[in-house]
Amino acid sequence: MILPVIMAGGTGSRLWPMSREHFPKQFLSLHGEQSMLQETITRLRGLDVCEPLVICNELHRFLVAEQLRQINQLSNNILLEPIGRNTAPAITLAALHAVKYGQDPLLLVLAADHVIENPEAFHKAVRGAIPFAEQGKLVTFGIVATGPETGYGYIQRGITFGSDAVPAYRVQRFVEKPLLATALEYLESGEYYWNSGMFLFSATRFLQEMEQFRPDILAACRKSIENAQPDPQQDFIRVDTASFIACPDESVDYAVMEKTTDAIVVPLDAGWSDVGSWSALWDVNNKNDQGNALIGDVFTHNAANCYIKSDEKLVAAIGVDNLVIVNTKDAVLVINKSQVQDVKKVVEFLKLNQRREYRLHRESYSPWGHNDKVVNAPRYNVNRITVKPGGKFSLQMHHHRTEHWVILSGTAKVSLEDKTYLLTENQSTFIPIGTQHTLENPGKIPLELLEVQSGSYLGEDDIIRISDLHEHF
Structure with a gap:
């Protein structure tokens, strides 16, 4: 049995302004129609695998749930990290969860943001x-x-471990990002591969190596799993926050792969x-033909070798070469x-100037739908809201x-204090200050x-929740 473990953490800040802290690149459609997370999962079709286990940050839980629901892969299979602690603790949590009920699957560890x-x-x-993973190799x-x-x-590969039909090699060593001259030497030697960060090993075998090389990480993760609280929504797998925060921050390469004597590298082209x-x-x-990758409403003339992407407005590029131009609703790069x-x-x-553009898009997502903040002024906001x-x-x-x-x-079903009524197209309602209210589709x-908000203070902390369906998301 193969259990895909999809690592969906990270912020992807190098792809700003598309990728931001609250909506990083793994949840964007950057290459194809689906998001990168969805592409990672649908790419598994044709392999004999179980439903995937997706590991993500608490902040992104509803994004992940909605994207899994869209491809019919949501089944209480989202493991939440209260805080990022790198890949070794994340994979350890997945392995502990997998063996919790007496199973020992092969874990196929994949990043959610690769093409x-x-x-x-x-x-x-x-x-x-x-076959190598079944023999206890990592x-x-x-x-x-x-x-x-x-x-x-x-x-760097070592001696041959596989066959001509299935090439594989013992890992000689892992090396850090090299300088250009060194990278050229690696390429010419034919002995080096790029480190993909993708793995296949049995859950128990990985835990054995963690016990040997990083028992502190294993102990913290085990305590996090043992003290986990049931999720009231039954959508997520939650670990104990205090125990996990105490876990050391370490990559799986440093924690295990560089230390084990059972590491095998399989070439992937x-x-x-x-x-x-x-x-x-x-x-x-x-x-x-001019080497331009154009996405959205884009016009070019005498432009070459550019990447130009526009979310909404027309972008016209004339007489430019080798540029990246990215237009979102609230920022242009x-x-x-x-x-x-x-x-x-x-x-x-x-970040230094505490501007929202590094964290948030103008459009934000919630379990009920999404909100586009069309106007953000000192005493009023205008939002275009979509409720699924x-x-x-x-x-x-x-x-x-x-x-x-x-x-x-x-159609909107509006509850205002003790009154409930329906509103349809071109109808409206007004919510006075201090009035309990809700809306559903x-x-x-x-x-x-x-939605037009007006008043002396429009901060999010002026939302006083009487009955919170969505855990303050």
Whole structure:
């Protein structure tokens, strides 16, 4: 039995302004119609695997649940980390959860934000790795290098362990991201692979190695699992927060893979990319005859080798070369492709000045639907709200603001103090200060409405929840 373990943490700040703290790149559709998380899971079709176990941060739990629901993969299979503690604790939690009921699956550990353009080659590598994992080996997948990449760690192969049909090698060593001259030497030698961060091993075998090399991490994770509280919504697997916060922060490479004598590397040549930058995303996207990757409403003239993406407005680019231009609803990035690593300078500036653009998009997502903050002014906000069928706000009130709801399409069931009534297209209602209220969509189609908030204070902490359905999300 193979249990896919999908690592869906991380913030992906190098792809700002699309990827942000509250909506990082693994939940975006950057390469294909589906989100990168959804692509990672649907890529498993054709392999004999169980439903995946997705590990994510508490902050992103409803995003993950909704995206799994969209592809019919939601089944109480989201393991929540109260705080990020790197890959070794995350995989340890997954292994402990897997063996909790007496099972010992092979864990296929995958990142949620990678591109693999040849799923068949990926499947072949996984199937080839199964016999080694069943023998108690810890398999990592080494990407066949296509250039002297300095942004990846490398794996040096040792003696042959597999056969011509299923090539595999003992891991000689893991090495950090090299300088260009060293990367060229690695490429010419033919002995080095890019470190993908993907693994296959049995749950109990991994826990044995954790017991030997990092018993402190294992003990903290075991305590987190043992003291876990049941989830009232039955959607998530929750661990004990205090126990997990005490867990050391460590990558699985440092904790186990660099220390074990049973590490095996299986080569993978499947069009892999971790799309860790805008230039990498340009690399994997389709391009026109001028070398431009264009997404959205874009016009170009005498432009070449550019990546241009627009969420809504028309972007016109004339006489430019080798640029990344990304237009979102609240930010625009223009950068030379050769300097995309400096996107972090923007993120650092936004954090230092406590600006919301590094954390939030103008559009935000909740269990009931999503909200587009169209206008954000000192004494009033205008929001375009979409409530999915069956979605419902928590019962709440406000001390400092009034709200006016105008229905654009669909049907709203509004509760205002002790009154409940239906509103349809072009109808509206007014919520005075201090009035308990809620709204739900009883219909079969999405409910669209405009919300005008006005008052002396419009902060989120003026939402006083009387009955909170969504755990303050």
